[in-house]
Amino acid sequence: MTIPATMKAMVLTGHGDLDKYEWHEDWPTPQAGPMEVVIKVGACGLNNTDVNTRTGWYSKAVDEATTGGAYDEVDDEDSTWGGAPLTFPRIQGADAVGEVVAVGEGADPGLIGKRVMVAGWLRDWDEPMNRDKAGYFGSECDGGYAEYTKADVRGVAPIDCDLSDAELATFICSYVTAEGMVDRADVGPGDTVLIPGASGGVGGALIQLAKLRGARTIAMASEAKHAEVAELDPDMILPRDPGNLRKALKGEKITVVADVVGGDNFGKLIDVLERGGRYTCSGAIAGPLVELDLRTFYLRDLTFTGSTVNGPENFTDVVKFIEDGKIKPALAATYPLNQLREAQQAFIDKTHTGNIVVIP
Known part of the structure; x- marks a missing residue:
């Protein structure tokens, strides 16, 4: 042409x-x-x-x-x-x-x-x-x-x-970002992943990609968007700010938090992580400055990973998932x-x- x-x-x-x-x-x-x-x-x-x-x-x-x-x-x-x-x-x-x-x-x-x-x-x-x-x-x-x-x-x-x-x-930015996050947090069967901002592009991708790895997923989103988030088939959907997060989880044991939100709810997310849990982050749309009690971090043996520059394989994996119809x-x-x-x-x-x- x-x-x-x-x-x-x-x-x-x-x-x-x-x-x-x-x-x-x-x-x-x-x-x-x-x-x-x-x-x-x-x-x-x-x-x-x-x-x-x-x-x-x-x-x-x-x-x-x-x-x-x-x-x-x-x-x-x-x-x-x-x-x-x-x-x-x-x-x-x-x-x-x-x-x-x-x-x-x-x-x-x-x-x-x-x-x-x-x-x-x-x-x-x-x-x-x-x-x-x-x-x-x-x-x-x-x-x-x-x-x-x-x-x-x-x-x-x-x-x-x-x-x-x-x-x-x-798919490109959202899903490659999400794949990098679940890869870096080593998400797999036996994990339960808590996903704030689940109605956004990365949040929706995290639901699908964590489920592909055999994990349970718990989405957090404003209640007006719950019906649309439900189409991605998370195992549970919570309000964006459920108040007492631990109570809202009804006994679910969170092993991974995959976060692109940050902001005032950061401390609540860290508090519900199980001992040995992982927190992975690739954004802070609700605010970049957060408070962290270091005692929670070290006494519970938590692992924090930032995720920005991911591997070339994360992109090629996403392309293959699309072609195989595994993500929508x-x-x-x-x-x-x-x-x-x-x-x-x-x-x-x-x-x-x-x-x-x-x-x-």
Whole structure:
């Protein structure tokens, strides 16, 4: 196919509110370099990383919950997930799905015409697990909020399934993040996993992926979303804040807490962990600063793991789970790409269950 010289794209011009996004209809179309492919984007999912990067929430100067608004006290020197300044203008969007339309030197021409998912993590492929060299698609390079994007051929995977592009775009960030969390916490049969924020993309993924490993799952979500969360078949659903959490659990023994929420309820989550339990975290949307009684931590022999840069196998495992029909998408809504601001506001408002996706 003929690739146009320019494309439509939503471009982030700096840290701040939603007005920092600018719509362009004549942005230069990316060209494939060595070991790269150009992808015609079919859909791109939204995620918290995009919101947090835009607002500068990752900066240590910020101690509030994720709100989606600008922060006056942001330090631009540490306002991204990796603690390094972001280069503007930047096209965000980590969860890109589409068709390969061109390949660079060294990339397999047989990929042209194939539908692919982009892994998200940018790696030094000589040292793929060197976290100091890791970057993120749509952060350290341009991503999928455009008609076309490009990616390292080693960071994409052909996908063979009947799901739509929009449905596939719900998996990448959420499910790869969740798979990294359950992997790092070594979740398996005999575990009972408590999942705050279960109505979100990562929370819903955690329910499915923990169950795939043979664990029991207990979801926490606002009661208005319980019916939708129930479609993912957790073993129990609790309110977002049940008050006395231990009493609400009715004797369930929690061996793992998989958390992307943080905030004021953090202490309650740690208090219900069994001796030798594991806490794994990949987010703090309700607030990054929490109180911890160190006596609970060490006297109960707890293990805490942060989970951000996960292994390449977590992405390939998720792709295989999709193709085998072992996990299902939770598509909350789709928006045209030129309505990204409205889509991201809906994402921030958290009235949805699952993931929101934009279509170029």
